[in-house]
Each structure stands twice: as structure tokens, then as C-alpha cells.
Amino acid sequence: MRIVVTGARGRLGSVLVEKLKARALDVSDFDIDTLDVTDFAATQRQIAALKPDLVIHPAGWTDVDGCARDPEQAVLVNGFGSQNVALAAAAAGAAIVYVSTNEVFAGSASRPYREYDPAHPVNAYGYSKWVGEQAVMRLNPRHYVVRTAWLFAHGGKNFIQSILNAATAGKPLRVVVNEIANPTYNDDLADAISALIDTQRFGIYHLVNEGVCSRYQLARYVLDQTGFAETPIEPISAAEWSRPSMPPVYSPLDNLAGKSIGIRLRPWQQAVDTFLQREQLLTHEP
């Protein structure tokens, strides 16, 4: 299978490329310097030249606060950029994987969101990703729309690292109790996508580590596993954590479709343990 990956320098893209190459698949990868997906002509040309069977598109503008400050740019990159990739993939006869987010949902549900629940984005980032979903689903029938949530990855900026940095520096910790979703390890997500692309079972997937928690519970878990069990955290509400982008408050995803074909990710606590162990931060055996 010949595969093109966009956003290959990103948290998910980089690990995905590594894992696909390890399977001896024929992978061509682009970062923003070699393919800016907002450039329609370049996207068409570059993808057509490679004659791929599949285009995997994790590239996007993921700075949610930046998107809130510049919603038009968010739609340009995440919405119309994804439209360009979907059109180029369709023209080349390739299927597409579009990586989307739990933030396409309103966050007012009483149970985790299922794949075909109606989307209702409540912030600029969520709206721009939803525009991308619509374009991909309408323009390329051979699509996998993979929604995920709260990615953590080695080497990049992430919530777990921010909590540990604050605890190490002895800074007071205030963490939101009512923002709830699924912490997801980029490594596990890349494995799941790698399995999904072999299935030809196109559709929408919610690929997240199993289980749900609040930001507060995640922070507490990380501190307890890393020798900071005595470090206090002040619980606050999302409304008290002022930022340009308001996240959907309750937006965990339920992986029904993946599970039905044997693609499930381990519980988030196990994934966090592995992450911490690889960072040599875990203070006990997992």
C-alpha cells in the first residue's frame, strides 16, 4: 500500500510515519514546509505525483486558543485545507484518513459521544475541524474520519508535562474538575490507525484510550504515579479557568465502531503509566 502522510512533524504524524515505515509500507511524508495544505494547486500536484492508495491527514492548526483569536484562519487550515486534501486524494483514487476531535461536540451530553451522534461545535477550533469532516465525508466516499481527544506524546507540549513541570517547580496547581474527556497516548492512536487502514471499513471512528476522566483526575493520577502524591491540587470549574477558547465541558468519546471490528485502545491509566515509564518518571512498577 502506498501512503501519503501530512503534518508528519506533528505529535501524531511523526509516530504514525515511524510505525507505518516499520511495517515496510511505502510511505511519503510531508510537513508544512514541503506541503502546505491550504495551497490547493500544490496539494493536487504533490499527491497526484505520488499515486497513493491512501492519504492520512493529521495536519492541522491545533492551537485551540489561536483558533479562537483567528477563527477565519482556523477554517482556512482545518476546514478548507482538509477539503483540498480530500479532493486531491479523490482525484488520485486514494482513500483518506482525516484526524478530527472530540471538540466537534457540544459537551452537554449525559453519556460519552458515539460516532453518529450529531456534532455541534461550540468553539472556533471545533467548528473548523467539523468543516474539515464535512468536506472529507462529502468529497471522498472512501473515508475514515478518526476522532480523538486529549493527545499526549513524548517530546511535545502536553497537559501531563505541564502538570509535572508545575509540581517540580513547586508552583500552586489549580485544575479543572468539570472538563471531562479521554486522555489518549499518540503511540496507541497510531497503532489503532495502522490497524484501521487495513480494514477498508470506511466510516467514523472514535479512537481514544478507554475510560473517561476530568482534567483534575488526570493531574491527580499523574502526580500520584510520579512521587508527588503529597502535592495538593486546587479543584476549579472550567468557568474559573479563563482562556480564549472554551472547550466543550463534557466531551468524552465512546469507541463503538472500532471495538466492533476489534480495534480498541487500552485504559488511559495504563497508557499514562507507559508514557511515564518511558520518560523515566514512574516511581513504581506499572
Ligand SMILES: NC(=O)c1ccc[n+]([C@@H]2O[C@H](COP(=O)([O-])OP(=O)(O)OC[C@H]3O[C@@H](n4cnc5c(N)ncnc54)[C@H](OP(=O)(O)O)[C@@H]3O)[C@@H](O)[C@H]2O)c1
Ligand atoms: N493534540 C490533541 O490533543 C488533539 C486532540 C484531538 C484531536 N487532535 C487532532 O489530531 C491531529 C493531530 O494532532 P497533533 O497533536 O499531532 O497536532 P500537532 O502536533 O500540532 O501537528 C499538526 C501538524 O500539522 C502541521 N500543519 C499546520 N498547518 C499546516 C498546513 N497549513 N499545512 C500542512 N501542515 C500543517 C503542523 O506544522 P507546524 O507545527 O510546523 O505548524 C504540525 O506539524 C490534528 O488534526 C488535531 O486536530 C489533536
